[in-house]
Amino acid sequence: MATVIDGKAVAQTIRSEIAEEVRALSQKYGKVPGLAVVIVGNRKDSQSYVGMKRKACAELGIKSFDIDLPEQVSESDLIKQVHQLNVNPDVHVCGKKCMQSGILVQLPLPKHINEEKVLSEISLEKDVDGFHPLNIGKLAMKDRDPLFLPCTPKACIELLSRSGVSIKGKKAVVVGRSNIVGLPASLLLLKADATVTIVHSRTTQPESIIREADIVIAAAGQPMMIKGSWIKPGAAVIDVGTNAVDDPTKKSGYRLVGDVDFEEASKVAGWITPVPGGVGPMTVTMLLHNTLEGAKRCFEKNH
Amino acid sequence: MATVIDGKAVAQTIRSEIAEEVRALSQKYGKVPGLAVVIVGNRKDSQSYVGMKRKACAELGIKSFDIDLPEQVSESDLIKQVHQLNVNPDVHVCGKKCMQSGILVQLPLPKHINEEKVLSEISLEKDVDGFHPLNIGKLAMKDRDPLFLPCTPKACIELLSRSGVSIKGKKAVVVGRSNIVGLPASLLLLKADATVTIVHSRTTQPESIIREADIVIAAAGQPMMIKGSWIKPGAAVIDVGTNAVDDPTKKSGYRLVGDVDFEEASKVAGWITPVPGGVGPMTVTMLLHNTLEGAKRCFEKNH
Secondary structure (H helix, E strand, O other), X not given: OOEEOOHHHHHHHHHHHHHHHHHHHHHHHOOEEEEEEEEEOOOHHHHHHHHHHHHHXXXXXXXXEEEEEOOOOOHHHHHHHHHHHHHOOEEEEOOEEEEEEEEEEOOXXXXXXXXXXXXXXXXXXXXXXXXXXXXXXXXXXXXXXXXOOOHHHHHHHHHHHHOOOOOOOOEEEEEOOOOOOHHHHHHXXXXXXXXXXXXXXXXXXXXXXXXXXXXXXXXXXXXXOEOHHHOOOOOEEEEOOOEEEEOOOOOOOEEEEOOEOHHHHOOOOOEEOOOOOOHHHHHHHHHHHHHHHHHHHHHHHOO | OOEEOOHHHHHHHHHHHHHHHHHHHHHHHOOEEEEXXXXXXXXXXXXXXXXXXXXXXXXXXXXXXXXXXXXXXXXXXXXXXXXXXXXXXXXXXXXXXXXXXXXEEOOOOOOOOOHHHHHHHOOHHHEOOOOOHHHHHHHHOOOOOOOOOOHHHHHHHHHHHHOXXXXXXXXXXXXXXXXXXXXXXXXXXXXXXXXXXEEOOOOOOHHHHHOOOOEEEEOOOOOOOEOHHHXXXXXXXXXXXXXXXXXXXXXXXXXXXXXXXXXXXXXXOOEEOOOOOOHHHHXXXXXXXXXXXHHHXXXXXXX
């Protein structure tokens, strides 16, 4: 039976470490990190994500700024807002000194706004989501380092390393090639010296490729696509999928499942993350970690 | 026996196509594309590459500008030069109107100059080498397109497609992960819907992975590392390696070999590129193609 990686517990450990560092920063510089969280419109899921992020900031002593814009906001007004946040260095909130050192624009944006354009306008030094193409370029390139790693891929690597799974020289397979998870995860694994294969919707016989992997990162968005028989005995399986499937036995009428068939795979794998409670709680934690890292650079520079 | 892909012949065909387009541009706009070729110092190999590039430009009706800087030039002076080339739109040379629409800085630069910094200063619109990290980021990301593709990876894809080798859904293995060839080649193959594995110096048992590949791009810089027995029968093998090995039977005392053992592999593969005469002649041709593409955008914009 696989060791089930407890994402909640790992996230809690890291959050304590971050809170400690925020306290140290506050003592040294007399101010705390600030994260501007921009949300456009009233999407229920986006509001729930943003709420989680703001709550997590508050718990760790990071000040979050709420910028709530209406659904109809124009692209140019949103970009103007981003530019203001880019230059905004020191702010006072409730008598507390704070430096707004990170900017997060919650995705997706309404259809009339070009996401790519907006994300490219965020100052590299404040791009805590790590989605700026220049950041991704540096992530891809050898001997270059991005200022921020995208949160979910960073969470996957952190879960592996904190579970004692070594990456160097291992065969890693990433299932999915999204800009947010699959692609940057494969670049991170490559930087960590894994031999990386990227499997996607056009791959024929993905099972035969996945079966060779010492490390599997599943980010395809396909409920329980990866069966137990697809897993190499002893492999480490990180399941990024969060899919709602009908379940009449639940009050809500649905339950969340990953891209991996957990029941089957946990009998074969060496390590596995559950859904929920695996990568999920780690992703917001990595955002907080990025915010802390950005703040440290920002405080140092403006000291 | 494999079909030997004649890189020289393919390059010649593409060069004729480019020359035709340059003539058409000249008729339409009354000016020709211009490529600024910057070389620092006296490295023999760099001078020989630059000479080839300048000669190829002249043959196709593209005007190349020679910017030869001394070995001791300071980083800031080199960057100043790049900035001047960035803004320089129209120039008159020998009574001919020309738009300097591309900039190439020959690598490597002397040790006292930060290559990364210099390359990042080249205007994206003129970055015909495609090495700007923002270009690489867009190459990596789904649904985004870089303005220029790096020349050698572009040459590999072009050789495959002009030989009738389809990429979509195929298993591709790239051997090597350099910023100039291996990494961008794997990103290009991924964009073309191959299932891509990147093999490198930390990979254990590369032969077993390469043996699964329908397409192999060898860019490891290891003379004849890839044996015939490593190749899947019928695979397409693109050999980017150009390694000098001792050969007392030659007047020069050496000969050039690829990363693939051509004699062995050509008995197994479906397609194979020779060294020399495979990827080599294509790389400069792709630079010329990038220069043409950049010029088209530049002429259109400034029309």
